[in-house]
Amino acid sequence: MTAGTAEGIPSVAGNRVYRAGGYVLVQALIALCCVLLLRQSPPEAPARYRLTEAMLVEAGGTQPANLPHHYPSRFTLNDPPLYRLTFERQAGEAGQAWSVFLPRFTNGVEVAVNGAVVLDSRRNPDANRPDRNTPEIASIPAPLLREGANELTVRLFVWGPLTGFLDRLYVGPDEALRPAYSRRAALFLTLPVVFSSWQAILAVILGIMWLKRRHEPAYGILAAAMALGTVQAFVSAPMGQSLFAGLNALLVASAPLESAFVLVFVLLFLGLKPPPYVAAIFIPGLLIVAIGLLGSPDMVRRAYLLLGPPTVGFCLVAVAVVVARSATTRRDAVSLFLGSAITVVMTCWVHDMLSVLNILSDRRIFIARLSYSALLVAIGAGLTWRFASALNEVDSFAGRMVGLVREAEDKLRTSFAREEERARAAALAAERTRLMRDLHDGLGGQLVSIVALSERNGPGGETIGEAARGALRDLRLVIDAMDEIDGDLMLALGSWRERTEARLRPHGIVLDWRVLTPEGLPLHPELRPWQVIQILRLLDEAVTNAVKHAGARRIFVGLETVAPAGEPAYGRITVEDDGHGFVLSPDGESAANAPRSARGLTNMRKRAATCGARLAFASGPAGTRLRLDLPLRFPDAEEPVR
Amino acid sequence: MTSQAVGRSPAGAITVLLVEDDAPTRWRLHDALAAAPEFEVVTAATLAEARAALVAAAPQVLLSDLQLPDGHGSELIRETRQRYPKTEIMVISILGDEESVISAIMVGATGYLLKDAFPTDIAATVRDLVAGHSPISASIARFIVRRTQGQPASAPAPALNTARLTPREIDILWGIAKGFSYADIAEHLGLSRQTVPGHIKNIYRKLEVNTRGEAVFEALQQGLIRL
Numbered sequence: 003m004t005a006g007t008a009e010g011i012p013s014v015a016g017n018r019v020y021r022a023g024g025y026v027l028v029q030a031l032i033a034l035c036c037v038l039l040l041r042q043s044p045p046e047a048p049a050r051y052r053l054t055e056a057m058l059v060e061a062g063g064t065q066p067a068n069l070p071h072h073y074p075s076r077f078t079l080n081d082p083p084l085y086r087l088t089f090e091r092q093a094g095e096a097g098q099a100w101s102v103f104l105p106r107f108t109n110g111v112e113v114a115v116n117g118a119v120v121l122d123s124r125r126n127p128d129a130n131r132p133d134r135n136t137p138e139i140a141s142i143p144a145p146l147l148r149e150g151a152n153e154l155t156v157r158l159f160v161w162g163p164l165t166g167f168l169d170r171l172y173v174g175p176d177e178a179l180r181p182a183y184s185r186r187a188a189l190f191l192t193l194p195v196v197f198s199s200w201q202a203i204l205a206v207i208l209g210i211m212w213l214k215r216r217h218e219p220a221y222g223i224l225a226a227a228m229a230l231g232t233v234q235a236f237v238s239a240p241m242g243q244s245l246f247a248g249l250n251a252l253l254v255a256s257a258p259l260e261s262a263f264v265l266v267f268v269l270l271f272l273g274l275k276p277p278p279y280v281a282a283i284f285i286p287g288l289l290i291v292a293i294g295l296l297g298s299p300d301m302v303r304r305a306y307l308l309l310g311p312p313t314v315g316f317c318l319v320a321v322a323v324v325v326a327r328s329a330t331t332r333r334d335a336v337s338l339f340l341g342s343a344i345t346v347v348m349t350c351w352v353h354d355m356l357s358v359l360n361i362l363s364d365r366r367i368f369i370a371r372l373s374y375s376a377l378l379v380a381i382g383a384g385l386t387w388r389f390a391s392a393l394n395e396v397d398s399f400a401g402r403m404v405g406l407v408r409e410a411e412d413k414l415r416t417s418f419a420r421e422e423e424r425a426r427a428a429a430l431a432a433e434r435t436r437l438m439r440d441l442h443d444g445l446g447g448q449l450v451s452i453v454a455l456s457e458r459n460g461p462g463g464e465t466i467g468e469a470a471r472g473a474l475r476d477l478r479l480v481i482d483a484m485d486e487i488d489g490d491l492m493l494a495l496g497s498w499r500e501r502t503e504a505r506l507r508p509h510g511i512v513l514d515w516r517v518l519t520p521e522g523l524p525l526h527p528e529l530r531p532w533q534v535i536q537i538l539r540l541l542d543e544a545v546t547n548a549v550k551h552a553g554a555r556r557i558f559v560g561l562e563t564v565a566p567a568g569e570p571a572y573g574r575i576t577v578e579d580d581g582h583g584f585v586l587s588p589d590g591e592s593a594a595n596a597p598r599s600a601r602g603l604t605n606m607r608k609r610a611a612t613c614g615a616r617l618a619f620a621s622g623p624a625g626t627r628l629r630l631d632l633p634l635r636f637p638d639a640e641e642p643v644r
Numbered sequence: 645m646t647s648q649a650v651g652r653s654p655a656g657a658i659t660v661l662l663v664e665d666d667a668p669t670r671w672r673l674h675d676a677l678a679a680a681p682e683f684e685v686v687t688a689a690t691l692a693e694a695r696a697a698l699v700a701a702a703p704q705v706l707l708s709d710l711q712l713p714d715g716h717g718s719e720l721i722r723e724t725r726q727r728y729p730k731t732e733i734m735v736i737s738i739l740g741d742e743e744s745v746i747s748a749i750m751v752g753a754t755g756y757l758l759k760d761a762f763p764t765d766i767a768a769t770v771r772d773l774v775a776g777h778s779p780i781s782a783s784i785a786r787f788i789v790r791r792t793q794g795q796p797a798s799a800p801a802p803a804l805n806t807a808r809l810t811p812r813e814i815d816i817l818w819g820i821a822k823g824f825s826y827a828d829i830a831e832h833l834g835l836s837r838q839t840v841p842g843h844i845k846n847i848y849r850k851l852e853v854n855t856r857g858e859a860v861f862e863a864l865q866q867g868l869i870r871l
Contacts, residue, residue: 446738447666
């Protein structure tokens with residue numbers, strides 16, 4: 003191992019410690035912020051209507067009690083403690099409607115003014131739920147009120163798992179108390195409902211996602227947690243009816259079950275494989291449900307007190323640890339965000355626990371459930387976000403795929419075109435072979451016979467033999483031109499040279515064939531067989547002119563690539579003879595003195611024009627020179643002849 | 645005719661067996677060769693006649709048409725090549741097309757003769773052949789080099805095995821296909837001009853299919869031999 007890597011390892015470990023420290027610091031800051039926020043007092047009514055001094059009447063006697071008052075005794079539904087308070091009503095306030103406002107109590111109250119009951123919170127299912135910080139307000143019917151001192155009695159019903167609690171009361175003009183009540187109701191009643199609605203919607207969405215994507219159980223787990231939370235939030239069981247004890251148990255047990263679901267979800271969400279024993283985390287919650295279904299409400303409460311908080315606490319700690327590890331190792335925003343949210347929930351939960359145990363002397367406002375709902379909503383939103391991002395990724399992936407497919411298609415198309423080209427070439431070759439065989443067996447044989455017979459006829463047959471040879475030559479030319487030469491005109495000219503040499507030899511004419519530039523003529527991939535035929539015929543005609551009309555002894559054919567400065571290179575074929583030439587007419591178009599060769603020249607010009615080539619003649623007593631400049635690119639179709 | 649196995653007659657003449665079914669063409673070729681004093685020509689119009697002549701004596705040169713009334717000339721070429729390896733064989737072709745020439749080369753021919761060639765050219769070609777100069781046309785050379793390039797086996801063309809050709813031989817074929825003279829080719833490739841014809845004969849030999857079964861199978865496969 004080199005020194006470099008040896009140094010690298012501690013530095014990585016150091017990095018990790020550094021990161022973990024940073025993470026803990028951030029979480030501590032968040033927790034601190036939470037604590038500061040929690041110290042804010044919830045909305046209060048004007049202090050002058052506040053009642054704090056009460057007489058507590060219970061089985062053991064009467065004693066003064068200052069509100070807020072914790073009532074420590076156990077389950078006492080049948081003989082609830084009674085708080086007796088007095089308040090003054092001024093004469094001048096007769097016209098105003100008065101109300102009694104109870105910001106916080108656990109678990110139920112029956113409020114009477116001057117002996118007449120104005121409020122029984124047990125009839126309000128929301129108020130029966132100790133985890134909601136339900137405030138109550140009741141208007142006091144005007145006839146009940148007396149000028150001067152009035153008596154207010156509050157009967158406090160207490161059932162587990164919480165001890166009794168009665169916060170300070172307010173009695174006063176309705177308009178003075180109602181704003182505080184409304185704010186509290188919005189905070190502790192409406193907001194949870196809003197959260198729960200979101201949860202319900204997200205439960206449905208996530209459930210559908212899970213149904214369509216079974217291989218991602220994280221969605222299903224979270225949907226289950228949310229559904230359970232929604233049921234817990236919206237289904238309220240009337241108090242004290244043993245018929246619904248089971249349902250009650252379920253609601254009570256929802257917290258341990260939900261926290262277990264959240265733990266499993268977080269494991270799956272972070273891509274960790276949940277160990278098999280993680281199922282054990284569901285046991286306490288299920289146990290409470292079982293007890294609730296079979297046993298009495300009292301047993302449920304005892305079981306819950308015993309199993310619930312530890313389970314929830316364990317799950318929260320486990321989630322916090324898992325997320326913290328993920329955040330420090332992966333350093334991704336999602337883990338950090340999740341970790342921060344868990345820290346908030348944990349802080350709130352600790353606050354609630356301290357409050358339940360009366361360690362933290364405050365207004366007994368529970369916010370763990372609220373923060374948990376907010377957490378779930380945040381997670382749901384995050385998942386939706388992630389889902390949308392995944393969709394975007396799919397889109398861009400699809401875009402990439404479309405690009406790839408297009409590329410592949412193009413390749414396929416070109417290869418198809420190539421294949422077509424090959425097939426065309428093969429068909430052409432096959433056709434040529436067939437044609438050749440036919441010509442060979444039929445026409446060719448006949449022509450050869452004519453040549454042979456004409457020779458036996460002596461001098462008289464010479465013309466016939468010449469004509470037959472011409473026909474054979476033409477046949478070879480056509481067949482040759484049909485061969486695939488891949489645009490290399492040199493290949494076609496190679497055969498032409500042989501044929502021409504054989505043709506000139508009996509006349510004693512020398513063919514001086516020269517390739518003037520090393521590569522000869524340039525390649526023309528667009529060259530078609532009919533263009534090859536035109537060029538070969540043109541050259542044939544030039545040779546014929548030289549042999550028949552000019553009386554040449556020597557014919558020079560030069561092939562070259564001409565590259566003028568700054569212009570693209572093109573091919574040039576030069577044919578020169580040492581015959582006596584002919585006089586061109588003044589316009590240079592035709593031979594003035596030889597009608598036959600005139601026709602030949604026009605023909606050659608036509609042939610050159612159809613191929614887009616330029617043809618130039620120069621003729622004089624010392625011979626004739628023909629210069630054929632090939633086009634840069636042969637035309638696809640025949641060029642119209644001028 | 646003499647009964648000597650292979651070789652010149654005592655007079656130093658080159659014995660030629662000419663197999664051609666078309667009478668005017670046969671006469672013509674015969675006259676063209678017989679006009680030269682060094683040729684001693686025996687003619688045959690059918691495969692059977694040709695075989696009979698071969699039994700009598702081994703000619704120094706065999707000139708054979710391919711389409712014969714009682715069979716295919718390639719049969720005769722192959723038989724002769726096996727029995728008399730020293731006999732020079734040429735195929736008589738009407739057009740000098742690659743189909744007939746290549747299929748003859750594959751069974752042992754080392755050149756071709758055009759039926760309408762001028763009499764002087766006919767004699768000269770045969771003389772060259774005996775001197776070890778195999779003629780090759782640009783189109784045949786083109787056909788062979790295109791095969792070395794792995795051109796699609798378009799058309800029912802002979803299945804040429806060009807794998808044994810050396811790069812130099814392929815270069816020579818390219819030069820011929822493009823109409824370069826032997827002198828040009830020799831200069832380009834740094835050869836002596838005289839060695840080029842020998843290379844061409846080597847090329848023909850390398851393209852020959854060696855066993856009878858192989859040749860017949862290939863020919864049948866390619867539809868060259870119409871039985």
